[in-house]
Amino acid sequence: MLKTAKQDWVIKSKSNWLNIDFISAWEYKDLFILFIKRDFVAFYKQTILGPLWFFLQPIITMFVFAFVFGKIGNISTNNLPKPLFYLPGIICWNYFAECILKNSTVFRDNANLFSKVYFPRIILPMSIVFSSMVRFFIQQFLFVIILIIYSFNGFKTHINATILLLPVLLILMAALGQGIGLIISSLTTKYRDLALLVNFGVQLLMFSTTVAYPLSAAPQNFKFWIALNPMTTILETFRYSFLGQGQFSVSALIYTSILTLVIFLLGIILFSKVEKDFIDTI
Amino acid sequence: MKSTALKVENISKSYLIGKISSGTLSRDIESKLTNWFSKKSDEVALNKNEKVWSLKDINFELKQGEALGIIGKNGAGKSTLLKILSRVTTPTKGNIYGTGRIASLLEVGTGFHPELSGRENIFLNGAILGMKKHEIKKNFDEIVDFSGVESYIDTPVKRYSSGMYVRLAFAVAAHLESEILIVDEVLAVGDADFQKKCLGKMGSISKGEGRTVLFVSHNMQSIQNLCTKALLLNKGTMQGFGEVPKMIGEYLQNNDVLVPLNERVDRKGDGKVKVLGITFIDGLTLLPTNNFYVGMDLIIEVNLQSKKFNLNTNFELSLGISDQFGMRISLVSNKISGQKISPLENGIWSQKIKLKKLPLIMGKYSITIFLASGGNIHDWLTDAFIIHIESDKYFGELSYTLPIGQGSVYTDFQFI
Structure with missing residues (x-):
């Protein structure tokens, strides 16, 4: 043992089950902010239309949904105008899916960085959730504008007190996406085949969430299963707060929060287990 | 202090x-569980693999x-x-x-x-x-x-x-x-x-x-x-x-003791073409040799093995020569001479390279081998071989060796 009093740090061979050093992660907050900035700037520097993509993508998806599900499938939108019904679902789902997909490849995408320099690894996946949030806010702004246009044309918005839950919903989506993504990324360092399933799985998950249909339109015997999906609660609450349509229940929200917390913690624990020596296995 | x-x-x-793991999730869970229930420690499970x-x-x-x-x-x-x-x-x-x-x-x-x-x-x-x-x-x-x-x-x-x-x-x-x-x-x-x-x-x-x-x-x-x-x-x-x-x-x-090529674990590259070995041939007698001296003609024969090599790409074979201090002295490469090499798509083949009038002063040199094509590294062996070059007269019997401290390579010059 080193006896000097000045010893600052120790690298140990053994570690606890949760060995994320949140104090040193805080020391790297500048890097955290720079990662967010990098993701954002690099994205629009590589495109022709730049930030315009943030608007185009949900609008085009909205039209496709309105055509396929609304016109051809004739699925109800709870008597809401189609853009107002589909947009919140698309925007929230986009954010959630992006959190999962980007987090699930975090080890592979950053293998070079991780193998060359140390920084608290957790800030990289965390920065992904926040840089995707920038896009979410921009798209959310688009939705609000469309909502205002509709309300000028006589649509009654039904904005109610549950709108105060929006930050909670956002945190839930971020934590859920991060948790699932980290679980996948931790497992894919060892089991590569899981990576192939991710894109496919996220797509399937979307159809089990009320993105393109309201929960009320789901067949009675499937409703329970669809409501088990935590994203369903989030989306329904989201729609309810702006449009007054959808199903809002406190118990569903509590269930979702607990499930999200469990998944998030599991993701963080798995990540912290894998991050310390995944460099040896890639 | x-x-x-x-x-x-x-x-x-x-x-x-x-095997780091069995590769599939279900089997790994299975073996973990059996270990757990039979109270074996992780150490025992790991010992099945070579540490x-x-x-x-x-x-x-x-x-x-x-x-x-x-x-x-x-x-x-x-x-x-x-x-x-x-x-x-x-x-x-x-x-x-x-x-x-x-x-x-x-x-x-x-x-x-x-x-x-x-x-x-x-x-x-x-x-x-x-x-x-x-x-x-x-x-x-x-x-x-x-x-x-x-x-x-x-x-x-x-x-x-x-x-x-x-x-x-x-x-x-x-x-x-x-x-x-x-x-x-x-x-x-x-x-x-x-x-x-x-x-x-x-x-x-x-x-x-x-x-x-x-x-x-x-x-x-x-x-x-x-x-x-x-x-x-x-x-x-x-x-x-x-x-x-x-x-x-x-x-x-004790820098001389080299790890045999097939036991090297630090090889880089995808292995589509691999170095099997190298033979040094005296340029004069055309016989294999392990004696090297200043001014000799040296033929280096690199024995290679291809596996599914893409013939449409330009093959690069480079030999880097470094001195005993690790300083790179020169690079022998078909990329520099502009020559094309025709490798086999599959199988064992060899490539000869002739070094005319070896211009290096007496000493110990290491040879690094690098194989690549179309931006892909196939094999990269740092310090694959070591050769000792003995002192000799570069310009023939009546000439002299380069004085110590006056450079590390000979220039093929002539007074006219």
Whole structure:
């Protein structure tokens, strides 16, 4: 043992089950902010239309949904105008899916960085959730504008007190996406085949969430299963707060929060287990 | 008496070779469960695979302001030690205690983003290396000045030449304010002038600023110039720790023992073409030889094996020749001579290269082999072979050898 009093740090061979050093992660907050900035700037520097993509993508998806599900499938939108019904679902789902997909490849995408320099690894996946949030806010702004246009044309918005839950919903989506993504990324360092399933799985998950249909339109015997999906609660609450349509229940929200917390913690624990020596296995 | 900056205690690192896991999730869970229920420890389960120690029981202590040179052959465990010290990976056994911030440079330009400007990358790279924003701001002008890319500072780095890129990257790294600095052979980049500048900067960091430096290099001259202590590694164990000249001497002495090619674990490349071996042939007698002398005609026959090689790409075969100090003397490559090689798509084949009038002075040289095509590395063997070149008269019987200190290569000249 080193006896000097000045010893600052120790690298140990053994570690606890949760060995994320949140104090040193805080020391790297500048890097955290720079990662967010990098993701954002690099994205629009590589495109022709730049930030315009943030608007185009949900609008085009909205039209496709309105055509396929609304016109051809004739699925109800709870008597809401189609853009107002589909947009919140698309925007929230986009954010959630992006959190999962980007987090699930975090080890592979950053293998070079991780193998060359140390920084608290957790800030990289965390920065992904926040840089995707920038896009979410921009798209959310688009939705609000469309909502205002509709309300000028006589649509009654039904904005109610549950709108105060929006930050909670956002945190839930971020934590859920991060948790699932980290679980996948931790497992894919060892089991590569899981990576192939991710894109496919996220797509399937979307159809089990009320993105393109309201929960009320789901067949009675499937409703329970669809409501088990935590994203369903989030989306329904989201729609309810702006449009007054959808199903809002406190118990569903509590269930979702607990499930999200469990998944998030599991993701963080798995990540912290894998991050310390995944460099040896890639 | 200066205080201890770093203490490394019984550091060991093992890797499992062979199967790391069964590869499928269900089977892994199954075996974990059986182990769990039959109360076997993880150790027993792991022993089914072969454990290889790439580092074993490394102990040393550095005082503040000391510069340690880490030397050893390829595969001796230098990089593993650096990785553990940089916290990129964790040791299997042992602990490391330290005082002050530690920063490592295993590569220059880690995390540079091509789309971002030089300015943005200075901040990003600095932060990745552990600098705070205000520290980068404080050193910003100095960094730009050191790199010499002022006029392009707001241009995306993807438009930089490779030289500018490296200069900027090193400039950021050189201004790290950590108390302990770990440097891998990043100095092997850039032009000679810049290398000199970097070495100078490294010297002033350890000598002038009183910071502790750990430095890995194959270049014994820079180790000698920069370091106050040296650590000699051999096959993962500590062969010595102490005075620099003594350690370098020991290193050079048993540098000859080479790991056979098929046992090398540090080969890089996809293996579509692999080096099986090399035969040296005397250019005069056309017989295989292991005696080399100045001025001889030497034919090197490289035996290769292809597996699914893409014949549509241009094959590159390069032999790098380095002297006993690790300094690259020359490169023999069909990429330089502009000649085309026709490899086989599958199977064993060979390529002969003739070196006319070997112009190297007496001494020990190592040969690095590099195979690539279309941007893909197939096989890369650093210091694959060692040859001893004996003294002889380059210009024939009546000539003289090059005096000591008057250069390391002969020029084929003639007085007319």
